């Protein structure tokens with residue numbers, strides 16, 4: 001587990017009408033502040049990577065479909081520098097993933113349906129706060145392609 005990344009199992013409350021999916025409350029230990037909530041919708045097989053937020057903490061929950069969420073720690077002073085972490089997140093494995101700033105991250109929509117990632121971020125989106133690299137950037141030791149074995 002990359003230092004500072006927090007995984008919080010989330011509750012879903014089912015009844016005969018449907019369900020309620022928890023995400024984030026102000027009394028949660030991982031809540032710091034509210035900036036913006038947005039929903040990133042992704043077609044099956046698409047990779048959205050790499051992103052690094054310089055100041056924003058992410059709070060991800062996948063409310064529909066499934067993603068493979070990948071994190072890479074390149075922070076010079078981190079005890080987990082060089083580590084890659086993979087998480088499979090979906091309503092079937094429902095969790096909140098809190099990612100502090102300065103960690104490379106990205107995700108792939110896996111499975112056969114689109115995915116919806118909700119991000120309850122600590123800051124409003126600002127293009128200058130985000131650094132982008134190509135999914136095939138070789139400075140990050142990770143291959144997105146499906147490996148058949």
Ligand SMILES: Cc1cn([C@H]2C[C@H](O)[C@@H](COP(=O)(O)OP(=O)(O)O[C@H]3O[C@H](C)C(=O)[C@H](O)[C@H]3O)O2)c(=O)[nH]c1=O
Nearest residue numbers: 036038039040041048049051058117118119124125130
């Ligand atoms: C998030 C956002 C984006 N945009 C614009 C910027 C681009 O022209 C377009 C697509 O944005 P982006 O390429 O950043 O979308 P994703 O790759 O889905 O990534 C976004 O959703 C994932 C989950 C992240 O965590 C990213 O931080 C967030 O940027 O929407 C806005 O105008 N306002 C916004 O709040």
